[in-house]
Amino acid sequence: MRFTVKKTLWKNKALKLTVLFGMALTGIANAQQDAQYTQYMYNTVSVNPAYAGSRGHLSIAGLYRNQWLGLDGAPETQTLNIHTPVGYRGVGLGLSIVNDKIGPTSETYFDVDFSYTIQTSFEGRLSFGLKGSAHMLDIRYSELDEFEVDPQLQSQQDIQNKFSPNLGAGVYYHTDKFYVGLSVPRILETTHFDSSSVSTAKELMNYYFITGYVWDLNPFLKFKPTLLTKVVQGAPIQVDLSANFMFNERFIAGAAYRWDAAFSGLLGFMLSDQMMVGLAYDREITELGAATFNDGSFEIILRYDFFRNIGRMKSPRFF
Numbered sequence: 001m002r003f004t005v006k007k008t009l010w011k012n013k014a015l016k017l018t019v020l021f022g023m024a025l026t027g028i029a030n031a032q033q034d035a036q037y038t039q040y041m042y043n044t045v046s047v048n049p050a051y052a053g054s055r056g057h058l059s060i061a062g063l064y065r066n067q068w069l070g071l072d073g074a075p076e077t078q079t080l081n082i083h084t085p086v087g088y089r090g091v092g093l094g095l096s097i098v099n100d101k102i103g104p105t106s107e108t109y110f111d112v113d114f115s116y117t118i119q120t121s122f123e124g125r126l127s128f129g130l131k132g133s134a135h136m137l138d139i140r141y142s143e144l145d146e147f148e149v150d151p152q153l154q155s156q157q158d159i160q161n162k163f164s165p166n167l168g169a170g171v172y173y174h175t176d177k178f179y180v181g182l183s184v185p186r187i188l189e190t191t192h193f194d195s196s197s198v199s200t201a202k203e204l205m206n207y208y209f210i211t212g213y214v215w216d217l218n219p220f221l222k223f224k225p226t227l228l229t230k231v232v233q234g235a236p237i238q239v240d241l242s243a244n245f246m247f248n249e250r251f252i253a254g255a256a257y258r259w260d261a262a263f264s265g266l267l268g269f270m271l272s273d274q275m276m277v278g279l280a281y282d283r284e285i286t287e288l289g290a291a292t293f294n295d296g297s298f299e300i301i302l303r304y305d306f307f308r309n310i311g312r313m314k315s316p317r318f319f
Helices: 007-029
Strands: 058-066 076-086 091-102 105-119 125-139 159-174 178-184 206-213 215-218 221-232 238-247 251-258 262-270 275-284 297-306
Antiparallel strands (some): 058 076, 058 297, 105 125, 125 159, 159 178, 206 221, 215 221, 221 238, 238 251, 251 262, 262 275, 275 297
16 A cells, blocks of 8 residues: 655644554454455355355355545455356355455455355255465555654564465355354464564454345345354454345345444345345444544445356345
């Protein structure tokens, strides 16, 4: 992230960048968490490898999230994933790229997902998944030279493309109307800094529990509640609750609540049987949310499904 600072705003920008960099180091040094999503219900493969191939056809999705709008260097996430079933023996494969930035730090994950699905009943499917990751870390201490920060930080050499591998696993059960999953996308507790650095830390495991249901209220209206719970050592439990209503299988509107953190509004549009676009806006209820430079968080996702035989589909997938 390039920082362009006008002289008249030097002190204000310096303060913001210092806060951001402190948060970035705190996140890595104390209890690093995976990228955060409000529209997790459309981006499940990013947190659970067992989801790969579960839509029954090739599916590709791209997500962009800008957190704390109006603050230079605030958290920014880009995600691209593609997954598909392979053959007729329950195998699914997926590929994901996740880039997460905050201030002068940047992390990129290249993930390969493998799943195996067994049929447990006429409607039920149980999937087991594995994730292999290549993690690249950049920290640009040089971008702090013109700001009033700890001289020890300024003296550090930039970290460029530091590579570390990782593994993840998950289990996912679904029917046409219900789903539930449990996963740990990163199992290895990787050390990001050596003993000579200002901060030393490990990347801790993030545990995810996700579930949702689709209720038919009438022939034209569906109710879709969802829950995501994330647990990581050293950080508060994160609980995301959402309630979406789907009209005529084309338009989605709803709201979400991140426990003690934020309220969100969600919109979704089925532009066609194959293409969906989703929008979300978060407003924090913490002290940071009341800051004058914080205009909330914005998220957009675009998903495209490559149906082989649209006319033969028994029922569309709503998650």
